[in-house]
Amino acid sequence: MPVEVIMPKVDMDMASGRIAVWHVEAGARVEKSEALFDIETDKAAMEVESPASGTLHHVIAEAGSEVAIGQPVAWIYADGEAVGPRPDGTAGGTNDDHGPQASASDDGMSGKARPPAPSSPEEPAKRTPEPAPSGVGSALPAALSHAVPPRGTLPRATPKARRLARDNGLEIAAIDGNGPRGRIQAGDVARHLEALSRPETASAAPLHWSPEAGPLSVLRSGKGDKTPIVLLHGFASDGASWAPLLASLPTGHPVYRIELPSHGRSPRRRIASFAELVRDMRQAFDGLGLQQAHLVGHSLGGAVAAALADTRARRIASLTLFNPAGLGPEINGPALAGIARATRAESLAPWLKLLPADEETITSNYVRSVMLARADPALRAAQADLAGHLFPDGVQAFSIAAALDRIELPTRIIWGKRDRIIPWSHALRAPGRISLNLFENAGHLPHIELAGQIGILFADMK
Amino acid sequence: MNMDAGTLARPEQETRELSYAEAIREAMDIALAADERVVLMGEDIGVYGGAFQVTGDLVHKYGTDRVIDTPISELGGAGVAVGAAMTGLRPIFEFQFSDFATLAMEQIVNQAAKVRYMLGGAVSVPVVMRMPAGSGTGAAAQHSQSLEAWFAHVPGLKVVQPSTPEDAKGLLLAALEDPDPVLIFEHKLLYKMKGEVPAGHYLTPIGKAAIRRKGTDLTIVATSIMVHKALEAAQTLAGEGIEAEVVDLRTIRPIDRETVLGSVRKTSRLLCVYEGVKTLGIGAEISAMVAESDAFDYLDAPIVRLGGAECPIPYNPDLERAAVPQVPDILQAARALAGERV
Amino acid sequence: MPDLLPENTPFAIARYTPDELKAALRKMYLIRKFEEGAEESYTRGLIHGTMHLSIGQEASAVGACMALGDADKITSTHRGHGHCVAKGADVSRMFAEFFGKESGYCRGRGGSMHIADVEKGNLGANGIVGGGLPIAVGAALSAKRLGTGAVTVCFFGDGANNEGAFHEALNMAAIWKLPVVFVCENNKYGMSTSTERSTAVRRIATRADAYAMPGVTVDGNDFSAVSEAMDAAVARARAGEGPSLVESMTYRWRGHSKSDRNRYRSKEEIADWMARDPITRMADMLVEHGIATREEIAGLEAGADREIAEAIEFAKTGENPKVAEVTRDVYTEAVQ
Structure with missing residues (x-):
């Protein structure tokens, strides 16, 4: 019998997962525990290992498809085993046989990804749909028919907010909640509607830029046969921002600076979520073809680095995060918006001055050079669009907490305690086995402000 | 008034x-x-x-x-x-x-x-x-x-x-x-x-509530002496920019559904204040009435009840006051409710 | 006319006309047949709830109502079928009520325990022991205040005489001198508990002393004795002299209700009381005093049988109440 490969449940409240990419093609050989495919949930992305050695067949869930947990996505045939029809007896089709989504249950699984259980008896491949309710429903007041939200994980929202959303044809999940514990209230819906009615908003892209295809830009420097270092810059920055640190890094390491989409010389992209951003960056990282790398990220790049490490643990030797995003909701929204929006040095300078601990380090020359790099309106618009999705209403809408919980490789967080963009206290939310280096006299840019001192931390890097 | x-x-x-x-x-x-x-x-x-x-x-x-x-x-x-x-x-x-x-x-x-x-x-x-x-x-x-x-x-x-x-x-x-x-x-x-x-003969209809104060930010449904406490609180709240509508229920059976529901549809927030013991009291009925009606879809915050404490009425005057809702309790609850305005 | 009668002529013979007496016997038969018909219907599954039968107590019910007119009121008990018939109710509508029909006295809402006929002055049976006592006093207060001249007869059992309501009601009736007669039908048992075990006094009538009213105990199976005591009490009430307490010693042949297994009384005791059948005694009395012949009496009994048979037919064919009207009559005008 071929071994069934299923969409594993890797998160407590996970109902389904999206297959991001297959690492093994149908018909190809795979070894047990080798990376088989990547999945993305609304919380995390991770690599799923092959449950058996053999040849992969019947890949019924292609990359990009959403699959309910416990459902088969492919089968692995042992060497010499004859490949017959699909073992689940269903003919053809790839995405059309999704079973009902299983409801979440607390099975104590959190943190580490569970290896996909081959043909686990507790997780039947097919689940019988729940029978429709009997006539009881017809006796319910009419008001109830639309008041009962469908089962499953839904955002917290007040009845009034739900009604307003319903009346205006909006998906409640698309609206950001600012009430207690993130509850969506009527005002949130009203703001959302208002934003939609404005022809141009901070998050809406102007007409004069269009998304571009092509690989992300990678700047290469450094030579040697030591483990390469991969650097990921932060939001509204670019690969050049690593220049001060480069001088302080130990020699002998090839250095790769990947530029975020819509940043530096990378193509302008429409990216609607953190997961999409990570996907794009992962492709670029995979494209480097590195067996091992030290991964270093700053701010948003730090969050991306953590997410990458979560899915590429095998190929990451160490992880260093400067002032990483994704450890709490607070972020200086006005500063992000201000930098993204600024069209001239005068409007950019006040925001840039918030970045370091000592604003004197931001010289007018520096401001001008940054503005020059941001001269392209399409780049600014694309970044504003990205900010709207990642930091809606000035809130960090994504989290790397779960990823950090899972990561077991050597990890260090470096933070300047006078950070005015992201509170340094977010660092305290990282798990205890992650090393923490706090600098009293640095702000949001310790790798620039204190490049010399920071370099020492990398001295023993192999 | x-x-x-x-x-x-x-x-x-x-x-x-x-x-x-x-x-x-x-x-x-x-x-x-x-x-x-x-x-x-x-x-x-x-x-x-x-x-x-x-x-x-x-x-x-x-x-x-x-x-x-x-x-x-x-x-x-x-x-x-x-x-x-x-x-x-x-x-x-x-x-x-x-x-x-x-x-x-x-x-x-x-x-x-x-x-x-x-x-x-x-x-x-x-x-x-x-x-x-x-x-x-x-x-x-x-x-x-x-x-x-x-x-x-x-x-x-x-x-x-x-x-x-x-x-x-x-x-x-x-x-x-x-x-x-x-x-x-x-x-x-x-x-x-x-x-x-x-003077002379007149009737106050049974089953009809009275709106004692008009407001837009929250509805306080109160009974008996709590109406006066609610009005006192509403005055203070007005100074803070919170306009409370105070509904004097007057009859608790039969309840004037329309006045209560109409007010909740308008303000989207409901605070019930009554002296009887909170649990299984009038506030529970008012809350359920709203939750079961179309007014539910107008709620923009959880319903709050302020009722008597879960104890007999004590003798000591401080304890006695503490056993039933007072103006500061109403203020606190109303501010919390109104604070949920976004 | 009374002075032409022999000295030991029973009170009832002297007081009432032959037609009144035959009508009284007919009512006693009607009660007996009604109860038997109800029992039979219950056994056949035609009746929904339980019932409390008053077979053996017919003389008490009919005798107590002899002095009353339609304007007078009664309040009754859970064992109230007899009182209702005695006060002039239509047995067809009574059966219809038992069968839960819209054509019943309570339109199917009350059943056996709340049987009433307000037009004939029956303010209703009561499911609460002692529940009718204060209400009867209230009815008497109305009569006094409004000057209607009506008297209220308040039926209750030996069980009720230990309820607080009994004492409160008798006291108030006495202090306000209200036109009410309290009739305690002492059938020896409050459910299974005998009066010997439940009541401190041997004669309940002596409790009248505590409320400064006359109290008499009579043989409740003797129609004449009951009607005599009631005649005096009703006259006293009508004259504005206040309430009285009449204790009517009687016996229910059947159990307390349909669920009674009769474990608290002996076969001998029951047989002894059945030998004192109030209907037989009434019939004998009428024959003895030349009021009615045996043939006439047989005719009365047959007539009662027919009336009950017709009443059951009427009840069976009645309309059931509409389910949609389950909340009707909670208030005079419907409220939400």
Whole structure:
């Protein structure tokens, strides 16, 4: 019998997962525990290992498809085993046989990804749909028919907010909640509607830029046969921002600076979520073809680095995060918006001055050079669009907490305690086995402000 | 203050300032003078004038045949009033304290409330029972309760809670014209409260709430003395930019659904304030009523109830105050609710 | 006319006309047949709830109502079928009520325990022991205040005489001198508990002393004795002299209710009381005093049988109440 490969449940409240990419093609050989495919949930992305050695067949869930947990996505045939029809007896089709989504249950699984259980008896491949309710429903007041939200994980929202959303044809999940514990209230819906009615908003892209295809830009420097270092810059920055640190890094390491989409010389992209951003960056990282790398990220790049490490643990030797995003909701929204929006040095300078601990380090020359790099309106618009999705209403809408919980490789967080963009206290939310280096006299840019001192931390890097 | 009291007073009716107790007495005086069938019954309501001096000197005007001192026999007395109501009289029975109605539960709940139904509508029981209720007098656990929700649970009874002298008179006169048993819960601390009261005969409709203050930011549904506490809180809140709408329920059975739901649809926030014990009280009914109706879809915050503490009314004055909602409690709850505005 | 009768002529023979007496016997038969018909219907599954039968107590019910007119009131008990018939109710509408029909006295809402006929002055049976006592006093208060001249007869059992309502009601009736007669039908048992075990006094009538009213105990199975005591008590009430207490010693042949297994009384005791059948005694009395022949009496019994048979037919064919009207009559005008 071929071994069934299923969409594993890797998160407590996970109902389904999206297959991001297959690492093994149908018909190809795979070894047990080798990376088989990547999945993305609304919380995390991770690599799923092959449950058996053999040849992969019947890949019924292609990359990009959403699959309910416990459902088969492919089968692995042992060497010499004859490949017959699909073992689940269903003919053809790839995405059309999704079973009902299983409801979440607390099975104590959190943190580490569970290896996909081959043909686990507790997780039947097919689940019988729940029978429709009997006539009881017809006796319910009419008001109830639309008041009962469908089962499953839904955002917290007040009845009034739900009604307003319903009346205006909006998906409640698309609206950001600012009430207690993130509850969506009527005002949130009203703001959302208002934003939609404005022809141009901070998050809406102007007409004069269009998304571009092509690989992300990678700047290469450094030579040697030591483990390469991969650097990921932060939001509204670019690969050049690593220049001060480069001088302080130990020699002998090839250095790769990947530029975020819509940043530096990378193509302008429409990216609607953190997961999409990570996907794009992962492709670029995979494209480097590195067996091992030290991964270093700053701010948003730090969050991306953590997410990458979560899915590429095998190929990451160490992880260093400067002032990483994704450890709490607070972020200086006005500063992000201000930098993204600024069209001239005068409007950019006040925001840039918030970045370091000592604003004197931001010289007018520096401001001008940054503005020059941001001269392209399409780049600014694309970044504003990205900010709207990642930091809606000035809130960090994504989290790397779960990823950090899972990561077991050597990890260090470096933070300047006078950070005015992201509170340094977010660092305290990282798990205890992650090393923490706090600098009293640095702000949001310790790798620039204190490049010399920071370099020492990398001295023993192999 | 009576913005939407819904009274049926003729506009040209002159008003005078009377206390709540005086207004009730005036209503009884008018009824005794107008209708031979009306009798007052109760303990010490004759020459003593009633424990709270509500009947006052009516016995001197109408005699002991119509202002009848009963023995201390709550069950028997209430039952006599029920039997008399079934057979042609219009008795107004005063419980000295509403707490003592527990002694008469049989006659109120098994008889007065059910006779009409059990007999297929062949008879009705137009009895009026007056219930001095509420805490704040230092009379402790057996003389301070607010048991109105118990009675409002019983189909067949009507239960009203006037909060003003005008309504105290209008609701009593309306109760006398009602063919069914009506229980009037009068708050003892309100007896001395003064207010404008129309002269002569008028009716305050049973089953109709009054909006005492208009507002847009939250609805406070209150009963009896809590209406005044809610209004005091609303004034403070207005200074903070929070406009509370105060609904005086006035009748708790049958409840004026439309006024409550209409207000909640407008403000999207609901705070219920009542003196009876919070759990399974009037607030639970109001909350459920809103949650079951289309007004649910207008709620923009969880419903909040402020009711009596889960204990008997204590004696110590600090404890006694702490056992029922006070203005600061209402302020705190209202601010929290309004603070959820986004 | 009374002075032409022999000295030991029973009160009833002297007081009532032959037609009144035959009508009284007919009512006693009607009660007996009604109860038997109800029992039979219950056994056949035609009746929904339980019932409390008054077979053996017919003289008490009919005798107590002899002095009353339609304007007078009664309040009754859970064992109230007999009182209802005695006060002039139509057995067809009574059966219809038992069968839960819209054509019943309570339109199917009350059943056996709340049977009433307000037009004939029956304010209703009562499911609460002692529940009717204060109400009867209230009805008497109305009569006095409104000057209607009506008297209220308040039926209750030996069980009720230990309820607080009994004492409160008797006291108030006495202090206000109200036109009410309290009739305690002492059938020896409050459910299973005998009066010897439940009641401190040997004769319940002596409790009248505590409330400064006359109290008499009579043989409740003797129609004449009951009617005599009631005649005096009703006259006293009508004259404005206040209430009385009449204790009518009688016996229910059947159990307390249909669920009674009769474990608290002996076969001998029951047989002894059945030998004192109030109907037989009434019939014998009428024959003895030349009021009616055996043939006439057989005719009365047959007539009662027919009336009951017709009443059951009427009840069976009646309309059931509409389910949609379940909340009708909670209030005079419907409220939400």
